[in-house]
Amino acid sequence: MIIIRNLVKTFGAVRAVDDVSLDVPKGSVTVILGPSGSGKSTVLRCINHLEEPTNGEIIVDGLRMTKDSKSINAIRAEVGMVFQQFNLFPHMTALQNIMLAQRVVRKRSQAEVRDIALQQLARVGIPEKADSFPNQLSGGQQQRVAIARALAMHPKIMLFDEPTSALDPEMIKEVLDVMLELVASGMTMVCVTHEMGFARNAASDIVFMDHGKIIERSAPAEFFASPREERSRAFLRQILH
Amino acid sequence: MNRPSQPSVAPALSQRLANAPWWLLVLILIGLFAVFQILTNERSTTIFNAISRGVIVTVRTTLIAYVVALVIGLAVGLARTSSNKLIYNVASFYVEVVRGIPMLVLLLYIAFVAVPLAMDGLNRLGVVLGSAWLSALTPRNFPNEWRVVVGLGVAYGAFESENFRAGIQSIERGQFEAARALGMSYFQTMRFVVLPQVIRRILPTLGNDFISMLKDSSLVSVLGVEDITQITKLYASSTFLFFQAYSILAFIYLTMTVLLSRLVRWMELRLARGRR
Known part of the structure; x- marks a missing residue:
């Protein structure tokens, strides 16, 4: 579904992503782990071209990414993305947030757009918040609206960029539950997260990155029980205490 | 200030008197006096009627020029946030040049240099295209009021573009990213996500600029456009009633600007109370 070949991204003199190659098969859930500054978010952001790769090749659903904006x-319409800071549009209600891109990008009819928006809001468990503005919602609810907004486009791939990192602890579970439901539905997902429980239970692949490079790629059971690389072991020791 | 034994008492009368908006009271008294004069003093009535004839011209030129300034301001403001270096530099050139020239000089320049030059250009174009209408155009076909509108619009366009630029840059990066990640184009992102938020933020500034423009529209009298200032000038110099004429002129401007600034203030409060 996603093929990344020799991806390099530099910011000035810093090589944030240094020659990364990665395949994400259809229906798989890839969880990227790594210390902060390891380039994991940058890889994610290169997939839908929020960052322009310095070098390398990215093929999404058979289409090669070029610089052509069209x-x-x-x-991007086929790749949903969920951000750490939710990034809901503050001047629109939850429902309007979910309806906008469907209407202007997918060109669906107003009635269809509304139906889908209500459906997705019900799917993430807060149908009663349709007419609430983002600042009237808790962090967990905002993030669920953001997930519904991405899902309403009927994307083929979902990218999650630390979706629970900005949430209060008691709200993390409600967002993870929505993500687990997505995994169960067979969505192709790439997640950058620090939720080890989610990684262990939901991932089909764990990718461990450090200093812009992929250090290790294994199945979750193997990664958490017996990581191959010393740096992975050091990372796990720190995370799991 | 407050003794602990009596919390939450109303401020003392003397303090309330000291804090009262005395300036407003004085202003209202002067205003009432002016209204009284205009209603009862025959000469003042005549002067007021003569001058207020120009209110339509003043309001019309201000309104149209303001719309022109908003259109220019939005386009140039977007250009100033563009990553395209050519677009950015062209826009910045305009803003810096216009902001560095006094409004009066700019108006004179546009009326007496830019418009004739443009007409000349159109004439040449008419010859090339074989259009009799284009080649017969003269600067006289471009009335002074239009020149004023272009001049004020171009001048204020530079200020408004800075408002829009600052407004756009104040919107969090995440908003652009969320919109772009959903597949929205640059223009869709601006139209549906960014500009609605920008306008909420800069509306008070836009309102205040309208008031400034209303005042600066008095400059158009130098081009012979019959706004309230020009009419007053002519009236005062033919009747020598300088005191009454200019007092009434100032009174008319003040009435318009005070009312408008109340309106802007009300808008601001409403926005502050409502959601961002």
Whole structure:
């Protein structure tokens, strides 16, 4: 579904992503782990071209990413993204947030757009919040609206960029539950997260990154029980105490 | 200030008197006096009627020029946030040049240099295209009021573009990213996500600029446009009633600006109370 070949991204003199190659098969859940600054978010952001790769090749659903804005927008419509800071549009209600891109990007009819928006809001468990503005919602509810907004586009792939990192602890579970439901539905997902429980239970692949490089890629059972690389072991020791 | 034994008492009368908006009271008294004069003093009535004829011109030129300034301001403001270096530099050139020239000089320049030059250009174009209408155009076809509108619009366009630029840059990066990640184009992102938020933020500034423009529209009298200032000038110099004429002129401007600034203040409060 996603093929990344020799991806390099530099910010000035810093090589944030240094020659990363990665395949994400259809229906798989890839969880990228790593210390902060390891380039994991940058890889994610290169997939839908929020960051322009310095070098390398990214193929999403058979389409090669080029610099042409039309083709980038076409690919972005197929790739949903959820951000750490939710990034809901503050001047719109939850429902309007979910309806906007469907209408202007997918060009669906108003009635269809509304139906889908209500459906997705019910799917993430807060149908009663349709007419609430983002600042009237808790962090967990905002993030669930953000997930519904991405899902309403009927994307083929979902990218999660630390979706629970900005949440109060008691709200993390409600967002993870929505993500687990997505995993069960067979969605192709790439997640950057620090939720080890989610990684262990939901991932089909764990990718461990450090200093812009992929250090290890294994199945979750193997990664958490007996990581191959010393750096993975050091990372796990720190995370799991 | 407050003794602990009596919390939450109303401030003392003397303090309330000291804090009262005395300036407003004085202003209202002067205003009432002016209204009284205009209603009862025959000469003042005549002057007021003569001058207020120009209110329509003043309001019309201000309104149209303001719309022109908003359109220019939005386009240039977007250009100033563009990553395209050519677009950015062209827009910045305009803003810096216009902001560095006094409004009066700019108006004179546009009326007496830019418009004739543009007409000349159109004439040449008419010859090339074989259009009799284009080649017969003269600067006289471009009335002074239009020149004023172009001049004020171009001048204020530079200020408004800075408002829009600052407004756009104040919107969090995440908003652009969320919109772009959903597949929205640059223009869709601006139209549906960014600009609605920008306008909420800069509305008070836009309102205040309208008031400034209303005042600066008095400059158009130098081009012979019959706004309230020009009419007053002519009236005062033919009747020598300088005191009454200019007092009434100032009174008319003040009435318009005070009312408008109350309106802006009300808008601001409503926005502050409502959601961001």
